[in-house]
Amino acid sequence: MNAERQSWKEVRDRIRDQILDRTYAPGDKLPRDADIAEQFGCARTTVQRAMQDLSDTGLIERKRKGGTHVRTDPVSRATLDIPITRLEVEKSGATYGYQLIDRRKLPMPRDIAAKLEQVEPIPMLRVQALHLADHNPHIFEDRWVSLETAPEILDVDLTRYSANEWLVRNKPYTRFDLRIYAISADEKIAKMLATEPGSALLVIDRTTWIGTATITSVRSFTVPGYQLLASN
Amino acid sequence: MNAERQSWKEVRDRIRDQILDRTYAPGDKLPRDADIAEQFGCARTTVQRAMQDLSDTGLIERKRKGGTHVRTDPVSRATLDIPITRLEVEKSGATYGYQLIDRRKLPMPRDIAAKLEQVEPIPMLRVQALHLADHNPHIFEDRWVSLETAPEILDVDLTRYSANEWLVRNKPYTRFDLRIYAISADEKIAKMLATEPGSALLVIDRTTWIGTATITSVRSFTVPGYQLLASN
DNA sequence: CAGTGGTCTAGACCACGCA
DNA sequence: GCGTGGTCTAGACCACTGT
Numbered sequence: 001m002n003a004e005r006q007s008w009k010e011v012r013d014r015i016r017d018q019i020l021d022r023t024y025a026p027g028d029k030l031p032r033d034a035d036i037a038e039q040f041g042c043a044r045t046t047v048q049r050a051m052q053d054l055s056d057t058g059l060i061e062r063k064r065k066g067g068t069h070v071r072t073d074p075v076s077r078a079t080l081d082i083p084i085t086r087l088e089v090e091k092s093g094a095t096y097g098y099q100l101i102d103r104r105k106l107p108m109p110r111d112i113a114a115k116l117e118q119v120e121p122i123p124m125l126r127v128q129a130l131h132l133a134d135h136n137p138h139i140f141e142d143r144w145v146s147l148e149t150a151p152e153i154l155d156v157d158l159t160r161y162s163a164n165e166w167l168v169r170n171k172p173y174t175r176f177d178l179r180i181y182a183i184s185a186d187e188k189i190a191k192m193l194a195t196e197p198g199s200a201l202l203v204i205d206r207t208t209w210i211g212t213a214t215i216t217s218v219r220s221f222t223v224p225g226y227q228l229l230a231s232n
Numbered sequence: 233m234n235a236e237r238q239s240w241k242e243v244r245d246r247i248r249d250q251i252l253d254r255t256y257a258p259g260d261k262l263p264r265d266a267d268i269a270e271q272f273g274c275a276r277t278t279v280q281r282a283m284q285d286l287s288d289t290g291l292i293e294r295k296r297k298g299g300t301h302v303r304t305d306p307v308s309r310a311t312l313d314i315p316i317t318r319l320e321v322e323k324s325g326a327t328y329g330y331q332l333i334d335r336r337k338l339p340m341p342r343d344i345a346a347k348l349e350q351v352e353p354i355p356m357l358r359v360q361a362l363h364l365a366d367h368n369p370h371i372f373e374d375r376w377v378s379l380e381t382a383p384e385i386l387d388v389d390l391t392r393y394s395a396n397e398w399l400v401r402n403k404p405y406t407r408f409d410l411r412i413y414a415i416s417a418d419e420k421i422a423k424m425l426a427t428e429p430g431s432a433l434l435v436i437d438r439t440t441w442i443g444t445a446t447i448t449s450v451r452s453f454t455v456p457g458y459q460l461l462a463s464n
Numbered sequence: 465c466a467g468t469g470g471t472c473t474a475g476a477c478c479a480c481g482c483a
Numbered sequence: 484g485c486g487t488g489g490t491c492t493a494g495a496c497c498a499c500t501g502t
Binding site: 059227 | 248251252258290291304305306307308309310311312313314315316319400401404406407408409410411412413414415416430431432433434435438442456457458459460461462463464
């Protein structure tokens with residue numbers, strides 16, 4: 001008998017191999033799940049699972065009635081893990097430090113309102129803080145927290161605990177988005193990160209929601225040389 | 233009326249809500265799948281699917297025998313789509329242009345070898361090219377292609393077609409990784425991107441493999457202001 | 465309308481990892 | 484060992500969407 005060490009991964013790999021070796025070229029239509037299942041001698045559910053995975057990674061495209069096709073323009077779909085800064089630092093073996101720079105209630109600026117998809121102005125807390133690695137600046141964060149969604153933040157001792165950590169532990173989000181880009185450090189940021197004005201910095205803007213309610217929007221200025229890693 | 237619109241998403245959302253409202257706090261153990269299934273009046277498979285999703289997005293952690301726990305340190309797991317540059321430009325409504333800068337066989341430099349996890353030196357083709365949007369520089373790419381894995385690249389007219397596109401269409405990868413960071417443009421890069429030396433640029437290093445064989449390693453220098461977007 | 469992928473079920477066995 | 488999640492099966496019905 002075939003002896004086939006069954007599993008949906010096995011099926012996925014074999015289909016992927018057939019795509020790689022051009023048995024099915026970009027644009028080609030693959031057989032229906034049912035036929036593939038029969039060919040492999042497994043249940044359709046198993047094929048479904050394998051196909052789902054190939055679809056998730058962007059190699060194929062599936063449509064009801066239309067069938068399954070090899071994508072003409074494969075997408076690189078990478079998973080990016082944004083860790084809690086403290087854990088990231090500690091994992092690297094360095095000593096983590098944290099320093100509150102500023103904390104005040106302020107009216108919500110226009111650009112923040114836009115990011116939060118917020119029309120009505122809501123009361124917000126602005127928190128600026130510095131994350132340290134081995135006593136050196138690592139990330140400077142400029143954060144706006146909605147006092148409607150997270151009023152309890154006012155009672156948190158932000159000189160000791162980072163707003164980041166409190167929020168992530170107490171206000172899980174249902175949705176977020178990220179914007180990653182590079183800027184030249186202006187004088188203030190440079191001083192904060194103990195680097196030269198004009199240094200190239202990686203900046204990460206991140207906004208989170210819980211349902212449709214906005215939680216926080218934070219701009220993180222990373223120290224020169226900081227890298228984000230992703231893979232599939 | 234509840235009307236139980238059954239589906240694994242329904243189950244996922246209800247569990248997530250219970251985590252958000254602290255019915256299950258960070259660190260807590262959730263009931264076994266079987267019990268949840270009974271509670272919801274659905275099959276265990278359906279619960280399994282829902283849990284899988286919550287696990288994928290980093291909200292819970294599952295272990296055989298250990299059971300399911302709410303993560304103490306939720307990870308922000310974002311999906312990052314790296315499109316083919318031409319499609320990205322065209323999608324923005326701009327006219328795409330492409331220009332080959334240099335193409336030559338070269339011995340593999342040490343740092344590239346390291347990125348490719350390659351011990352033995354292999355013959356490589358170095359391709360430098362510029363992607364344009366509305367006749368303005370958009371991305372400058374500095375690429376190394378393995379001639380062992382992709383010897384056919386030598387026959388491709390790279391003055392007309394980008395190596396990126398040829399590779400993505402003809403050498404699908406099974407694995408890749410990304411490294412994203414910021415640099416200050418040096419004189420050469422600045423000239424290439426028609427900007428000032430010292431400008432902050434977002435740089436993306438990407439290396440791809442097919443199985444354990446290396447395909448290509450490319451460093452993309454993006455024009456000032458370029459942004460990467462990700463979300464969940 | 466009809467074909468194809470998406471989901472669900474009930475039940476079974478497997479595999480990992482904690483006690 | 485044994486409890487829990489992971490996978491598989493065979494069959495059913497649903498929901499899109501191309502023709």
